[in-house]
Amino acid sequence: MSLLAVEKxxxxxxxxxxxxxxxxxxxxxxxLALVGESGCGKSxxxxxxxxxxxxxxxxxxxxILFDGLDLLTKTPAEMRDIRGKQISLIxxxxxxxxxxxxxxxxxITEVIRRHEKVSRxxxxxxxxxxxxxxxxxxxxxxxxxxPHNLSGGMRQRVMIAMAVACGPKLLIADEPTxxxxxxxxxxxxxxxxDLRHRxxxxxxxxxxxxxVVAQWADRIAVMYAGRxxxxxxxxxxxxxxxxxxxxxxxxxxxxxxTEEHYLSDRLxxxxxxxxxxxxEAGCPFAPRCPIVVPACRLAPPPLIVQGERAVACPRVSx
Amino acid sequence: xxxxxxxxxxxxxxxPKKGRRLRAFLRNPTFVAGVAILGFFVFIALFADVLFSDxxxxxMSSPLVWPGEDMxxxxxTDQLGRDVLSMLAHGARxxxxxGISSAAIGLAIGMVVGAAAGFFGGWVDTVSMRLVExxxxxxxxxxxxVIVSISAPSITTIVVAIGISSWPTVARLVRxxxxxxxESDFVMAARSLGYSRLRIIVQEILPNALPxxxxxxxxxxxxxxxxxxxxxxxxxxxxxxxxxxxxxxxGREQLRNAWFLTALPGAAIAMAVLSLNLVGDGLNxxxxxxxxx
Amino acid sequence: MRMGRRIATTLKRAAIHAGPTVLGIVVLDFxxxxxxxxxxxxxxxxxxxSASEETMAALRHQFGLDQPVLTQLMNFLNHLAHLDLxxxxxxxxxxxxxxxERLPGTLLLMVxxxxxxxxxxxxxxxxxxxxxxxxxxRLLSIVVLLLYSMPGFWVGLMAIVLFSxxxxxxxxxxxxxxxxxxxxxxxxxxxxxxxxxxxxxxASFFVAVYARLVRTSMxxxxxxxxxxxxxxxxxxxxxxxxxxxxxxALIPVTTVAxxxxxxxxxxxxxxxxxxxxxxMGRLALEAVLARDFSVLLGVLLLSSLLVIVxxxxxxxxxxxxDPRIGEA
Numbered sequence: 001m002s003l004l005a006v007e008k009x010x011x012x013x014x015x016x017x018x019x020x021x022x023x024x025x026x027x028x029x030x031x032l033a034l035v036g037e038s039g040c041g042k043s044x045x046x047x048x049x050x051x052x053x054x055x056x057x058x059x060x061x062x063x064i065l066f067d068g069l070d071l072l073t074k075t076p077a078e079m080r081d082i083r084g085k086q087i088s089l090i091x092x093x094x095x096x097x098x099x100x101x102x103x104x105x106x107x108i109t110e111v112i113r114r115h116e117k118v119s120r121x122x123x124x125x126x127x128x129x130x131x132x133x134x135x136x137x138x139x140x141x142x143x144x145x146x147p148h149n150l151s152g153g154m155r156q157r158v159m160i161a162m163a164v165a166c167g168p169k170l171l172i173a174d175e176p177t178x179x180x181x182x183x184x185x186x187x188x189x190x191x192x193x194d195l196r197h198r199x200x201x202x203x204x205x206x207x208x209x210x211x212v213v214a215q216w217a218d219r220i221a222v223m224y225a226g227r228x229x230x231x232x233x234x235x236x237x238x239x240x241x242x243x244x245x246x247x248x249x250x251x252x253x254x255x256x257x258t259e260e261h262y263l264s265d266r267l268x269x270x271x272x273x274x275x276x277x278x279x280e281a282g283c284p285f286a287p288r289c290p291i292v293v294p295a296c297r298l299a300p301p302p303l304i305v306q307g308e309r310a311v312a313c314p315r316v317s318x
Numbered sequence: 319x320x321x322x323x324x325x326x327x328x329x330x331x332x333x334p335k336k337g338r339r340l341r342a343f344l345r346n347p348t349f350v351a352g353v354a355i356l357g358f359f360v361f362i363a364l365f366a367d368v369l370f371s372d373x374x375x376x377x378m379s380s381p382l383v384w385p386g387e388d389m390x391x392x393x394x395t396d397q398l399g400r401d402v403l404s405m406l407a408h409g410a411r412x413x414x415x416x417g418i419s420s421a422a423i424g425l426a427i428g429m430v431v432g433a434a435a436g437f438f439g440g441w442v443d444t445v446s447m448r449l450v451e452x453x454x455x456x457x458x459x460x461x462x463x464v465i466v467s468i469s470a471p472s473i474t475t476i477v478v479a480i481g482i483s484s485w486p487t488v489a490r491l492v493r494x495x496x497x498x499x500x501e502s503d504f505v506m507a508a509r510s511l512g513y514s515r516l517r518i519i520v521q522e523i524l525p526n527a528l529p530x531x532x533x534x535x536x537x538x539x540x541x542x543x544x545x546x547x548x549x550x551x552x553x554x555x556x557x558x559x560x561x562x563x564x565x566x567x568x569g570r571e572q573l574r575n576a577w578f579l580t581a582l583p584g585a586a587i588a589m590a591v592l593s594l595n596l597v598g599d600g601l602n603x604x605x606x607x608x609x610x611x
Numbered sequence: 612m613r614m615g616r617r618i619a620t621t622l623k624r625a626a627i628h629a630g631p632t633v634l635g636i637v638v639l640d641f642x643x644x645x646x647x648x649x650x651x652x653x654x655x656x657x658x659x660x661s662a663s664e665e666t667m668a669a670l671r672h673q674f675g676l677d678q679p680v681l682t683q684l685m686n687f688l689n690h691l692a693h694l695d696l697x698x699x700x701x702x703x704x705x706x707x708x709x710x711x712e713r714l715p716g717t718l719l720l721m722v723x724x725x726x727x728x729x730x731x732x733x734x735x736x737x738x739x740x741x742x743x744x745x746x747x748x749r750l751l752s753i754v755v756l757l758l759y760s761m762p763g764f765w766v767g768l769m770a771i772v773l774f775s776x777x778x779x780x781x782x783x784x785x786x787x788x789x790x791x792x793x794x795x796x797x798x799x800x801x802x803x804x805x806x807x808x809x810x811x812x813x814a815s816f817f818v819a820v821y822a823r824l825v826r827t828s829m830x831x832x833x834x835x836x837x838x839x840x841x842x843x844x845x846x847x848x849x850x851x852x853x854x855x856x857x858x859x860a861l862i863p864v865t866t867v868a869x870x871x872x873x874x875x876x877x878x879x880x881x882x883x884x885x886x887x888x889x890x891m892g893r894l895a896l897e898a899v900l901a902r903d904f905s906v907l908l909g910v911l912l913l914s915s916l917l918v919i920v921x922x923x924x925x926x927x928x929x930x931x932x933d934p935r936i937g938e939a
Contacts, residue, residue: 052842083845097836101858101933110854111844146934162844452635454870455922456915459877460895464911467899468646540760547762548881552896566765570885577772584765592760599756 001068003028003202004049004170009062011044011053016278018044020226020300021062028169031196031203033217035210035249041226042206043092046172049204050089051079066170085115088163092175094155098147104131104158105143108165115166130161134191153184157191164195171196172204177212189216210249214238222246225284228303231310242311244289283313291315342604349600355593363410370404375560385578396565396579397572405560406586412561413590416477416546421538423481428488429524429531435489436496437519446493450486458483462545466554473556476549480542491534495527502526529605536598540591547587562587621930625923636915640908641687645680647904696912697905706909710891714913717879717890721921723810725875728817729868735818736825737857743830751822759819764881767812774808781808784887809886813878817871824867828860835859862933869925876914 002025011019019041026032034042047053049064051071064071066087071079083089091097099107108130109123118126124143131139134157147155156176163171173192177185193216196203205217213220213234220237222230222245230243241247273288280286282297289296293315303312343349362369385394385402394402435446453461465479499505500523508522549555550563551570562583569579690697696706735755739748758766775783782805787798832838833856841855842848880892887893891910898906930936 047839050843052839080845080847083843085845089840089843091836091840093836097840099837099841099855099859100935101862102854103934110846114845148935159840162840448631448635451632452639455632455873455918456636456639456911457873457875457877457880457918459874459880460892460911460914461877463880463895463899464643464907467902467904467907468643544762548764548878551762551764552881552884554899563762566762566768570768573768573772574776577769577776580765580768580772584762584768587765588757588761592756595756595760 002026002065003030003067004204005063005065006045006049007063007065009045009048009064010060011041011048011057012060013057017060018057018226019048022223022226022228023062023303024221024228024231026170026202026204028202029196029200030219031193031205031217033205033207033213033220034223035207035213035220036223037208040223042208042223043174045223046089046174046204046206049172050083050087052083052089081115084111084168085166086168087170087172088166088168090156090159090163090171090173090176093179094152094159095179097159098155100147103144103146104150108143108158108162111162111165126165127161130165131158133164133195134158134161136161152180153188156180156184156188160188160192160195164199164201167199168201170202170204172206174206175208176205178207178209185212192216222249225278225280227284227300227312229285229312231303233308236309242309242316243285243313244291244316245285248288248290343600346600346604348596349604352593352596352598352600355589356597359410359414359590359593362407363414366404366407366411370401370407372401372404375400384576385582394576394578396568397576402565402579402582405565406562406583408560409562409565409583409586410590412473412556412559413543413546413587416473416480416561417539417543417590417594420477420480420484420542420546421535423478424484424538424542425488425531425535427481428485429492431485432489432492433496433519433524433527436493437500437515437523439497443493446489450489453483453486456483459545459548462549463552463554466549471549471554471556473559476546476554476556480545484538484542488531488534488538491530492527495530496523499523499526529601533598533602533605536594536601540594540598543587543591543594617930617934617936618927621926621936622923625926629919629923632919633916636912637688637691638684640912641684643911644687644904644908645683647908696909699903699906702901702903702906706905709906710894710909710913713889713891713894714917716888717876717883717892718917719806720809720813720879720883720888720890721875723806724813724817724879725868727810727814728821729864731814731818732821733825733857733861733864735822737829737852739822739826740829740833741852743826748826755819755822758815759823761815763812763815763878764885766815767808767882767885770808770812781805783808785889809882809888812885813875813882816878817875820867820871821864824864825860828863829856832856832859858932862929865925865929865932869922872918872921872925873915876918 005023005025007023008021009019009023010017010021022041022045024032024034034045036042044053044057047057048059049066049071051074053059059072062072066082071082074082098104105124105127108127109120112118112123112126113120116123128139128143131142136142136154136157142150147158150158156179159176171192176192177188180188189212192203195201205212207213217234219233220231221228222243224245230237230241230246232242237246238250241250280297282299283289283292283301286292286296296315301312301314303310304314385392387394392403396402396405431446431449435443461483462476462479465482466475469475496519505518505522508518513522546561547563547566550561551567553564553567555561555564555567565583566580569576569583572579694707696710698704699706699709702709735751739751739755742748771783774781785805787802787805829852838851838855841851846855876892879890880895882888883890883892884896891914895907895910898904898910
């Protein structure tokens with residue numbers, strides 16, 4: 001049984017649907033990268049798993065099974081026992097995702113004391129250990145600092161310390177390194193990867209950076225305009241992306257799996273914009289697709305599973 | 319944006335834009351409610367003489383008739399037998415007059431100082447802001463009392479005093495607007511065309527800086543009415559004019575046996591100020607549409 | 612230790628900032644004194660009943676009133692430096708003593724009113740934000756808008772009608788029961804019962820100001836990323852609002868509270884007069900009635916200084932709420 005299984009999830013905002021019948025699953029200890037351009041529904045999917053959608057968004061249909069139980073049927077109180085303990089979240093902007101007026105020590109200890117019966121003193125000792133764990137030097141002094149005393153990379157480390165404090169089974173990392181510079185990015189991702197092995201947690205890594213995916217993920221799910229268009233293991237995906245959108249993302253070079261690749265080959269420009277999917281009755285990618293045929297515009301193509309891979313395009317096959 | 323583009327822009331789109339604006343105003347319930355109540359008070363103030371032709375200061379009946387007792391005086395009479403309804407109607411005139419004229423003085427001073435400070439910057443800005451701070455540190459109401467005490471309390475003195483003490487807020491607002499608009503493209507374009515500073519200030523920046531000032535103006539009128547009421551209550555008033563605050567002051571003596579004499583003019587003040595605040599809130603929603611849920 | 616340094620920085624900054632303002636207020640005060648009808652000699656002469664031209668001239672010379680304005684300003688400043696605000700013939704005591712005697716009354720009233728205003732305003736604003744757009748918000752918005760529009764002294768008068776005249780629960784005059792010679796608890800209870808109505812009357816407008824502000828800034832805070840972080844930890848929503856949201860939302864509130872201190876003192880003039888509360892505000896009005904302008908201007912001067920001092924207190928509160936202030 002998968003640790004997390006999202007089944008046919010649809011999420012709507014007033015006036016538009018952000019996520020269409022998306023399904024994916026994640027095994028314990030595994031890293032799944034959810035990839036797509038900004039606005040394609042990746043973050044909305046992640047927030048649905050935590051049941052932390054903005055007030056005007058709503059899950060329309062589907063199930064989110066965590067350890068076999070549907071999170072969408074949990075009461076708010078049950079959900080709060082899960083958040084921070086079983087599933088935790090790292091957000092994109094380390095500058096704004098820590099509370100500016102509370103010390104980092106307080107922000108770490110409050111999650112420990114929420115989920116475990118420990119004294120204030122024990123919680124503080126644990127917080128210092130955690131800061132050590134995420135390689136913050138001088139942890140016992142730094143614990144009384146406020147977020148503004150720390151650099152962006154340091155803050156993201158604090159976020160990670162907070163997220164792993166109660167040993168969660170699943171960590172959702174929403175573009176954890178987008179706001180950081182390249183060297184810090186690699187350090188933070190290495191740290192995340194290391195912690196994932198040590199703490200045996202699964203990571204749902206949300207990103208638009210294929211370089212990050214290639215180096216740190218086990219599997220990939222590509223999202224376009226609220227739909228998952230391709231799912232695959234990392235090696236075969238980078239060896240041969242199937243969906244025209246995935247191919248576009250990777251550009252012409254699809255064979256390389258070397259260090260330089262991640263550094264040089266970021267998102268390649270695809271002509272047109274994701275906004276063109278709005279008026280499309282058929283395949284959302286049809287307006288930008290190089291191999292579109294009239295049939296593509298009739299109905300959104302279903303995700304067809306072929307062995308370990310799945311792709312939502314009848315024009316290509318594994 | 320070039321200047322030509324700006325001219326073409328305003329020229330060609332002025333008409334539909336105006337229509338949309340008007341509809342936005344009419345669709346805002348806060349604004350409409352405010353305007354309706356305010357319109358009622360303005361009507362009463364304008365036609366007080368016609369509606370209640372007798373001198374409101376004249377004794378009309380036996381004193382302390384309660385509201386509803388005698389339908390000739392639906393809101394009763396005060397301790398001197400004066401018609402409360404007629405006094406309220408004439409009081410509307412004094413309140414609105416003081417409110418509007420003192421706000422006008424405050425706006426005029428505030429806009430000149432704020433525009434100069436924001437446009438020129440440097441020492442002009444430093445001095446103006448020091449002055450603003452000085453006035454904001456001094457308790458406004460005490461300042462008004464001091465200014466009114468310098469000369470005898472008349473409606474002119476009161477208006478001037480409230481006006482003088484209320485300009486700093488506007489100055490701050492206008493300064494902030496000017497500072498941000500000073501560097502905008504259309505001002506740069508006007509500068510490169512060699513327009514005079516005065517023309518740039520008055521024709522280019524001022525119209526764009528106005529929306530928050532308009533919102534502030536309604537709040538200023540409201541505050542001026544409250545200040546005037548306080549002054550009149552303390553008996554610092556023009557003895558020849560009926561004012562709501564003064565009615566409260568007189569009615570206070572009768573608080574134990576005829577509290578309606580205090581309640582009615584106070585309610586009138588509250589409604590008038592409320593209408594102005596509603597207009598201000600409505601204008602704020604229309605002119606600075608933010609993502610309020 | 613770090614807190615200590617931040618307090619020191621804040622205080623230093625406030626002192627540098629306040630200096631020119633204090634000087635400005637003093638100069639403004641002096642010019643108002645110049646503008647006042649009649650001078651000290653006139654007041655003395657009126658007190659004495661009659662005075663010849665020569666004695667008037669002698670008096671003017673004695674007070675330095677025949678000297679150039681600038682010299683008079685320097686004299687005025689010199690006197691102020693020695694804490695000398697002049698002598699009030701009408702009250703037959705020094706102006707400073709007169710004001711200092713009334714200062715505690717005003718301070719008590721101000722602090723209580725500000726406390727009421729902040730407490731009620733924060734609660735109302737938080738409730739409105741939590742139910743934004745729903746009926747509790749709409750209902751309270753109307754109540755708050757009404758409070759925002761009613762003159763404080765009228766609220767006081769209506770409260771007197773209800774609580775003193777009709778219900779007879781609370782006293783409406785003075786700051787203590789005259790001649791009661793109470794001690795201990797009953798003394799405190801007596802003082803408090805006298806304090807309630809004037810403080811509420813003075814607070815009413817500011818309750819509305821803070822409630823509106825807290826509502827807006829609480830709604831603003833809800834959109835911040837750190838709120839999602841807090842919810843993602845599984846914290847109780849009430850704790851999230853109290854610890855994470857309110858503290859951030861209060862930062863703009865303290866700023867505005869500082870801006871309104873002058874208005875609060877101004878309002879005290881009317882409220883103190885209404886409730887016979889022995890404070891500086893009522894003294895100001897007594898001075899107007901007695902045409903004793905040195906006292907009136909002394910009150911203006913000291914109130915302004917009080918506002919400056921209170922603003923420093925607000926700055927310190929600000930520094931306590933926001934760890935980013937006072938560093939570096």
